Structure formats: structure tokens, C-alpha cells
Amino acid sequence: MxxxxxxxxxxxxxxxxxxxxxxxxxxxxxxxxxxxxxxxxxxxxxxxxxxxxxxxxxxxxxxxxxxxxxxxxxxxxxxxxxxxxxxxxxxxxxxxxxxxxxxxxxxxxxxxxxxxxxxxxxxxxxxxxxxxxxxxxxxxxxxxxxxxxxxxxxxxxxxxxxxxxxxxxxxxxxxxxxxxxxxxxxxxxxxxxxxxxxxxxxxxxxxxxxxxxxxxxxxxxxxxxxxxxxxxFSEPPMNEAAVTKAGETMTLDDGTSWTASGTAASLGDGQYTLGLRPHHVVPAQTGRQPVKVKGVVQVAELSGSESMIHFMLATHSWVSQSHGIHPVEVGEMEEFYADVAEAFYFDASGQRITG
Amino acid sequence: MGKIENQKAWFFVLPVLFLVAFNALIPLMTVVNYSVQETFGDNTFFWAGLMWFEEVLLSERFHASLMRQMIFTFSILAIEIPLGVAIALTMPRKGPWVPVCLVLMALPLLIPWNVVGAMWNIFALPDIGLLGRTLNAIGFDYNFTRQPGDAWFTMILMDVWHWTSLVVLLAYAGLVSIPDAYYQAAKIDGAKPFAIFRYIQLPKMKRVLTIAVLLRFMDSFMIYTEPFVLTGGGPGNSTTLLSIDLVKIALGQFDLGPAAAMSLIYFLIILAMSWVFYTVMMRNEAK
CATH class of the missing domain: 3.40.50.300 (P-loop containing nucleotide triphosphate hydrolases)
Structure with missing residues (x-):
């Protein structure tokens, strides 16, 4: 059938x-x-x-x-x-x-x-x-x-x-x-x-x-x-930002940069869209390849067991989803750790580039 | 924890109490006052007890008007409710014709009652009216000012013309509020059009139809202006409905006592019958 x-x-x-x-x-x-x-x-x-x-x-x-x-x-x-x-x-x-x-x-x-x-x-x-x-x-x-x-x-x-x-x-x-x-x-x-x-x-x-x-x-x-x-297929919505690769260095459009590895290492030089699920952007350092990003907190929703923090990364609205309570000041610049090893990379037409 | 008493709340109720007292309770009490007293003029009154009530309830004149009123009300209900539902079912539910249909339907409702009466009076005149002349021209001996049957026919036709729209609009509102999913579910089940009407549309329209029946019942039971302008209660007394009779007694004969008693009886009949309609139609509804 x-x-x-x-x-x-x-x-x-x-x-x-x-x-x-x-x-x-x-x-x-x-x-x-x-x-x-x-x-x-x-x-x-x-x-x-x-x-x-x-x-x-x-x-x-x-x-x-x-x-x-x-x-x-x-x-x-x-x-x-x-x-x-x-x-x-x-x-x-x-x-x-x-x-x-x-x-x-x-x-x-x-x-x-x-x-x-x-x-x-x-x-x-x-x-x-x-x-x-x-x-x-x-x-x-x-x-x-x-x-x-x-x-x-x-x-x-x-x-x-x-x-x-x-x-x-x-x-x-x-x-x-x-x-x-x-x-x-x-x-x-x-x-x-x-x-x-x-x-x-x-x-x-x-x-x-x-x-x-x-x-x-x-x-x-x-x-x-x-x-x-x-x-x-992402709830809360996936975080996006433009990323430029030059040699071994990945640079986000807000200036944050790190050394490419894994999937990113196999990309050619050029501009891509980075996609990172909210639970890979957390307020405390964990993950395999944490990259520190900074943003002004817009909204902080602290539920019983989870923190959902919306912040502005340059011009992009990003969400951080993490276990536990992480009190942050709304309106303040805060630091988050993005596990870029989990990131997806998309080319200009929106297709994902796999390694 | 004990309940906190706050007597100040009463002050907020006072304005409403004041308003209701002036526009309902006090006028009603004057009627009650008249209904238990007798006067021989000079503004002197004597206690009459329930005399007027007995007189009204036992008078043949009251029985006859009440019977005419019942026949009128039930005839127009029997015509307007099914007709209104039928028209609502044929109206489009989407598209550019919806506002056109709605405006056409609402038109009769916008015409003042005495104008409706005057309009139909002229329309039905056997010598110059379009309806009256046409009926006579095609061979009917039609004259609503002379023949009671014709007067009744015209009066009912007028009411149907004037008020079926209200039922249509209410039924239509009920119909459009049924989500498409119901019709789809019925289609999947393979239900026939009559089954869709009987088991989906009718039950879903029940509440608005109850309102429609109640409104039409109350309005038609109290109707005065239109039949008064059309026939004046005649020929003879053949179209003298309760309200027309009441005005004759109260203002024509100036019998304040019997008129007051009759008003109260009239009011209680409407109240009781509305209650019966509502209870019967809502008996299966969830609390």
C-alpha cells in the first residue's frame, strides 16, 4: 500500500x-x-x-x-x-x-x-x-x-x-x-x-x-x-550570519573569527551563510569548538529548566538555548559560546555544502 | 480567609437602578396602579381589586383578539422561519455577490414600519395599487378593505416581506460560521445533501434560529403600526390584533382600568410564551 x-x-x-x-x-x-x-x-x-x-x-x-x-x-x-x-x-x-x-x-x-x-x-x-x-x-x-x-x-x-x-x-x-x-x-x-x-x-x-x-x-x-x-525544521529559528573564508580563517560579518576545521576546512575561499541551531549557542563554555560571540541581549526567557536568550549579533537576531538558568541583563552586551563544529554552511543559492 | 465585605460596590449599581426605575419600573407600576383601581374622572380613584383582570379574561372581545393574534403570529412564524432558512441556504457564501445579497436582504429591514404599512396599503388597493389591480385583472375578486380573507392575506404577505430578511440574515450568519472542514468531513463520509442539512447545518444554526424565533415571536405578537396603517383593524374587527384592540380600549374608549389589566395580561403572555419557546428549543443544549 x-x-x-x-x-x-x-x-x-x-x-x-x-x-x-x-x-x-x-x-x-x-x-x-x-x-x-x-x-x-x-x-x-x-x-x-x-x-x-x-x-x-x-x-x-x-x-x-x-x-x-x-x-x-x-x-x-x-x-x-x-x-x-x-x-x-x-x-x-x-x-x-x-x-x-x-x-x-x-x-x-x-x-x-x-x-x-x-x-x-x-x-x-x-x-x-x-x-x-x-x-x-x-x-x-x-x-x-x-x-x-x-x-x-x-x-x-x-x-x-x-x-x-x-x-x-x-x-x-x-x-x-x-x-x-x-x-x-x-x-x-x-x-x-x-x-x-x-x-x-x-x-x-x-x-x-x-x-x-x-x-x-x-x-x-x-x-x-x-x-x-x-x-x-528548527524551533526556535536557526541562527544565521554571513561568514567569509580566507585561507584557514573564518570571519563572521561582526568581525568574530576562528580557524576553520571539519566541514569548514574543506570549503573554498569565499562568502557563505552560516547556520547554527540555538542549542549550539550557549552562555557557558561547552562544546567541541567554542567560538566566543558577543551581542546585546534583547529578551531573556528563563523557564524552569531552560534559558532562551535573544541577542543581536551585529545586525542578526540570534537565539541562545541552554539548559539551566543563566541570568543575563537585558540591554547589556553579553558573551556566548558558539559551537561552530555543529554549524551548517550554505552557498549563495542556499544549498548546504557538505564536506 | 474571610470574605472581604465592601459595601461601596452598591454605589456603582445606583445609576443603573435609577435608570431602570425611570424607564421601566415606574411606568410599569403606574400600569399596575391603574389595573387595580376604578375612576369616575376628577382624578379620584377607588380600589377595584382584580375586577378588571376578571373582566378582561372573561370578555369575548379579548378572546377574539387573542385568537387573531395567535393565528397571525403562528402563521408568520410557520412561513418566515422555513422560508428564511431556505433563502439563506441558497445565498452565496463567498465571492462578489455576498455584499449584494446582504444589502438586498437588509433593505426591507431599513424601512420604517409606518412606511411599510402605507406602502402596502397603496400597493394592495384594488383600484389603483399594482398588486390589487393585477390580482383583479387576472380574475381574483380581491379587495382587502372589504373582505376579511383578503385583509389577512395582505397583512401576512406584508409581514413576510418585511421580516423574512431578519431570519435570512440570522440563518446566514449561522451558516457562514460553520467551518469548511465540516462539509469536507461530510463529503469524506459520503453524506447526501439532505443529511448535511439535517445533521450539520441545522444543528449548527440552532442557536441563531432560536434567537430568530424568539425575536419574530415577540415582535409579531406586539405588532401594531404596520397592520394599523394597512387595515386599521378592519374590515370590521377581522384584523384587530391584541395591540390594536388595546389602543382602542386605552385611548379610544379611555377605559384605563381594563386597558391596564389587559396590558399586564398581554405582557405575561409574551413572557410566558417566550420562556416556553426558549426552553423547548434549548432543552438539549449543554448547560
């Missing part, structure tokens, strides 16, 4: 919502669409489902062309950011609704809804209406409805975005388990890199209607192919 997108694109009037895209999604793991709001995640999903016609390209399911197949005949299910349930139905009837449409026998419906409710921890509230449930329970009902019919393709469009922190954590833990032994293609859209990393599986990074990279989540995080993919 697999879903293949071949040269799929979407254009509305003069706006290109999705640029031509090729993707092959397999069952067995969660496929994540990672991108900011308006990057095209929802459009792409709706095209996968058949809710939105393609401008160009085709969709293949198990090798069969389904481009023109109506959504009702595709056996897909979808969970939305808003909690979508039939308002006048009880939880039981909500979960049972796809089975009723499919004319499944009554005792079979009872059995499957019961099982699904058990799994989703909804057994105690089968008689209630959606409006009498908490947000988390409403979303679990919507998920139960999506899962009960054994769809071939399950699309989850930011299903946890509208939930509060606690419930989000809870469902995040449950989700991979729910899909573990199901033979269906699962697509999960999110704006949060943390969710992608938690679920593992595969990730496609999306930016302004383009899939910039697709592959194993871990490898995409560790080895982005270009600046845009790296930025999409």
Missing part, C-alpha cells in the same frame, strides 16, 4: 499554492508535513484526499490512478485542527457514522465502536454529545471516527494545534501507538518541529508551496540539504 504524488501542483488564479511535487508515502510510519502556516500543508492534504482537484499531475494509490476518483470512493479519513463532529449525534453515533454510511451490520458497529472507544478512552462518555465534552475528548472522538473505518489513507491536519498543552502531550504519546499496527498511509501536518521529531517516521519540509526535502525525520534534521529546509 502506498500513495504516490506525481508532478502534483495547485494553482488558483495567479497564485501558485503548490509547486509541482513528487512524493511517495508508505504505510508503517507517520509521514509528517512540516511547515509554517500557509506553507501549503492543508492544500496538499486536501489534494491527497481528493477534496481539492489537482491543477497538474496525478495521484496513485497502490499503483492505481485515483486522480479522478471521488473522495467518497477512496476510503480516506481526515482529522482537522477544529474538532469536527456531528453536533446533534452522541459520541457513539459520531464514531459509528462512517460505518452506518458503509451499511455495516448493527452488532458489528457496536463491537467496533466499543473497541475504538476503549482505545480512545471514550467508553464512559458514549452517550454524551460533542458539546458536553472537553476539547481533548472532542478531538479523540473525531480521531476515533477517522480510525474506525479502517481507511487506507488517514490525514491528520494539525490535530493537536487547538488543544491545551497537557492534552497535546497526552495525545502525542498515544498517536504513534494508534497507527503502529495499522496498514494505512498516515499523513500528519504540523507547524512544530518538536512534533516531527517525537513521531519520527518520515518528514517532508514545506515552504511556500514547495516540498524542499523529504526523508527520514532524523536525517532531515541532522542533514538539511538547503537553508530553507533547515529553517523550517
Amino acid at each position: 502506498s500513495l504516490e504524488l506525481i508532478n502534483v501542483s495547485k494553482r488558483v488564479g495567479v497564485d501558485q499554492h503548490i509547486y509541482p511535487t513528487d512524493l511517495k508515502l508508505d504505510p508503517g510510519c507517520i509521514n509528517i508535513l512540516l511547515g509554517t502556516t500557509l506553507s501549503g500543508k492543508t492544500t496538499l492534504m486536501q489534494m491527497m484526499a481528493g477534496l481539492d482537484p489537482l491543477t497538474t499531475g496525478s495521484l496513485r494509490f497502490n499503483g492505481q490512478d485515483v486522480t479522478k476518483t471521488a473522495v467518497q470512493k477512496r476510503n480516506v479519513s481526515m482529522v482537522y485542527q477544529q474538532f469536527i463532529n456531528y453536533p446533534s449525534f452522541s459520541v457513539f453515533e459520531n464514531i459509528a457514522s462512517p460505518l452506518r454510511v458503509a451499511r455495516v451490520a448493527e452488532n458489528e458497529i457496536k463491537r467496533r465502536v466499543g473497541e475504538m472507544a476503549e482505545l480512545m478512552k471514550l467508553s464512559a462518555m458514549l452517550d454524551r454529545r460533542p458539546s458536553e465534552l472537553s476539547g481533548g475528548q472532542q478531538q479523540r472522538t473525531a480521531m476515533a471516527r477517522a480510525l474506525v473505518k479502517d481507511a487506507d489513507l488517514v490525514l491528520l491536519d494539525e490535530p493537536l494545534a487547538n488543544l491545551d498543552f497537557k492534552l497535546r502531550e497526552e495525545l502525542r504519546d498515544e498517536l504513534p501507538r494508534l497507527f503502529a499496527d495499522r496498514n494505512c498511509v498516515v499523513v500528519y501536518a504540523t507547524t512544530e518541529p518538536v512534533e516531527a521529531l517525537l513521531f519520527g517516521g518520515k518528514t517532508a519540509t514545506l515552504n511556500e508551496g514547495r516540498v524542499t526535502q523529504f526523508g527520514d525525520t532524523g536525517s532531515i534534521y541532522r542533514a538539511p540539504t538547503d537553508l530553507i529546509s533547515a529553517k523550517v
Whole structure:
């Protein structure tokens, strides 16, 4: 079982919502669409489902062309950011609704809804209406409805975005388990890199209607192919600065310099963009190749176990993310240690240069 | 920790109390005052107890106006609510026609009530009105100033014309607030258009429709200006609704006692029926 997108694109009037895209999604793991709001995640999903016609390209399911197949005949299910349930139905009837449409026998419906409710921890509230449930329970009902019919393709469009922190954590833990032994293609859209990393599986990074990279989540995080993919998959945002290499010396545009080694050593002389994840810029000296950088602190967020310090490195806004509490004065010039051994280097076109 | 008493808060309530007293409580109390007294002029009053209430409740005249009022109100509700929902369903939800439709729909609501009455009066006149003449020209014996049936037909038509827009606008507001995702979810489930209406749109419109029914009920039960200008309560008493009758008693005959009693009964009927409507329509809602 697999879903293949071949040269799929979407254009509305003069706006290109999705640029031509090729993707092959397999069952067995969660496929994540990672991108900011308006990057095209929802459009792409709706095209996968058949809710939105393609401008160009085709969709293949198990090798069969389904481009023109109506959504009702595709056996897909979808969970939305808003909690979508039939308002006048009880939880039981909500979960049972796809089975009723499919004319499944009554005792079979009872059995499957019961099982699904058990799994989703909804057994105690089968008689209630959606409006009498908490947000988390409403979303679990919507998920139960999506899962009960054994769809071939399950699309989850930011299903946890509208939930509060606690419930989000809870469902995040449950989700991979729910899909573990199901033979269906699962697509999960999110704006949060943390969710992608938690679920593992595969990730496609999306930016302004383009899939910039697709592959194993871990490898995409560790080895982005270009600046845009790296930025999409970084929260807090990746620190950037222009860097010039001359001989063995690397010089940042604020004047900081160090001796090139590792990846940097193999670069030719010239100008590059340096990308460094916030947790590699810390207030106390650690790391393999710390380079001291200085900047005026703009904002300091000290949470229980983590310090997030925003500072200006010349004209660039940088973030330092570190464990522990590191009190700094806002408005003061402070020193940070950048572990440049972890840095990515991108050429003028934004492609990452690997050693 | 004990509760901190702060009596100063009462001072903040005083202005509201003052306002409500002057615009509602005191006028209402004068009505209550009249309703339990009898006068023979000279501004001297005698205690009459519940006499006026008994008289009004037992009078055939009151029964007849109340019945006419009920028939009128329930007829226009039965027409305006389904018609309003149907029109709202056919209105576009996006695109350049949305403002056009909304303005067209809002137009009747912007016309003053007495103008509506006068407009329809002229429109329906059998000799010079467009509607009246046309109906007669195509063979109907139509004359709303002579025949009670025609008067009723015109009165209801006028109300439907004037007020269906309100239901349309409320229902439309309910419809556009339904996220697209609901329709998509229904599409994925393979739901038919009627199922979408019955199980998504109607339940989602329930709150606004409750408001619509309540507003239309209260307004139509108290309606005075439009039918008064249109028919003046006639021919005979055939379109004398409660409010028209009340004005006749209070200002025409100057029977202050019975009019006051009737006002209070009128008010209690509206209050009670609004409560019934609201309770019945909201009985399944979450607390």
C-alpha cells in the first residue's frame, strides 16, 4: 500500500499554492508535513484526499490512478485542527457514522465502536454529545471516527494545534501507538518541529508551496540539504550570519573569527551563510569548538529548566538555548559560546555544502 | 480567609437602578396602579381589586383578539422561519455577490414600519395599487378593505416581506460560521445533501434560529403600526390584533382600568410564551 504524488501542483488564479511535487508515502510510519502556516500543508492534504482537484499531475494509490476518483470512493479519513463532529449525534453515533454510511451490520458497529472507544478512552462518555465534552475528548472522538473505518489513507491536519498543552502531550504519546499496527498511509501536518521529531517516521519540509526535502525525520534534521529546509525544521529559528573564508580563517560579518576545521576546512575561499541551531549557542563554555560571540541581549526567557536568550549579533537576531538558568541583563552586551563544529554552511543559492 | 465585605460596590449599581426605575419600573407600576383601581374622572380613584383582570379574561372581545393574534403570529412564524432558512441556504457564501445579497436582504429591514404599512396599503388597493389591480385583472375578486380573507392575506404577505430578511440574515450568519472542514468531513463520509442539512447545518444554526424565533415571536405578537396603517383593524374587527384592540380600549374608549389589566395580561403572555419557546428549543443544549 502506498500513495504516490506525481508532478502534483495547485494553482488558483495567479497564485501558485503548490509547486509541482513528487512524493511517495508508505504505510508503517507517520509521514509528517512540516511547515509554517500557509506553507501549503492543508492544500496538499486536501489534494491527497481528493477534496481539492489537482491543477497538474496525478495521484496513485497502490499503483492505481485515483486522480479522478471521488473522495467518497477512496476510503480516506481526515482529522482537522477544529474538532469536527456531528453536533446533534452522541459520541457513539459520531464514531459509528462512517460505518452506518458503509451499511455495516448493527452488532458489528457496536463491537467496533466499543473497541475504538476503549482505545480512545471514550467508553464512559458514549452517550454524551460533542458539546458536553472537553476539547481533548472532542478531538479523540473525531480521531476515533477517522480510525474506525479502517481507511487506507488517514490525514491528520494539525490535530493537536487547538488543544491545551497537557492534552497535546497526552495525545502525542498515544498517536504513534494508534497507527503502529495499522496498514494505512498516515499523513500528519504540523507547524512544530518538536512534533516531527517525537513521531519520527518520515518528514517532508514545506515552504511556500514547495516540498524542499523529504526523508527520514532524523536525517532531515541532522542533514538539511538547503537553508530553507533547515529553517523550517528548527524551533526556535536557526541562527544565521554571513561568514567569509580566507585561507584557514573564518570571519563572521561582526568581525568574530576562528580557524576553520571539519566541514569548514574543506570549503573554498569565499562568502557563505552560516547556520547554527540555538542549542549550539550557549552562555557557558561547552562544546567541541567554542567560538566566543558577543551581542546585546534583547529578551531573556528563563523557564524552569531552560534559558532562551535573544541577542543581536551585529545586525542578526540570534537565539541562545541552554539548559539551566543563566541570568543575563537585558540591554547589556553579553558573551556566548558558539559551537561552530555543529554549524551548517550554505552557498549563495542556499544549498548546504557538505564536506 | 474571610470574605472581604465592601459595601461601596452598591454605589456603582445606583445609576443603573435609577435608570431602570425611570424607564421601566415606574411606568410599569403606574400600569399596575391603574389595573387595580376604578375612576369616575376628577382624578379620584377607588380600589377595584382584580375586577378588571376578571373582566378582561372573561370578555369575548379579548378572546377574539387573542385568537387573531395567535393565528397571525403562528402563521408568520410557520412561513418566515422555513422560508428564511431556505433563502439563506441558497445565498452565496463567498465571492462578489455576498455584499449584494446582504444589502438586498437588509433593505426591507431599513424601512420604517409606518412606511411599510402605507406602502402596502397603496400597493394592495384594488383600484389603483399594482398588486390589487393585477390580482383583479387576472380574475381574483380581491379587495382587502372589504373582505376579511383578503385583509389577512395582505397583512401576512406584508409581514413576510418585511421580516423574512431578519431570519435570512440570522440563518446566514449561522451558516457562514460553520467551518469548511465540516462539509469536507461530510463529503469524506459520503453524506447526501439532505443529511448535511439535517445533521450539520441545522444543528449548527440552532442557536441563531432560536434567537430568530424568539425575536419574530415577540415582535409579531406586539405588532401594531404596520397592520394599523394597512387595515386599521378592519374590515370590521377581522384584523384587530391584541395591540390594536388595546389602543382602542386605552385611548379610544379611555377605559384605563381594563386597558391596564389587559396590558399586564398581554405582557405575561409574551413572557410566558417566550420562556416556553426558549426552553423547548434549548432543552438539549449543554448547560
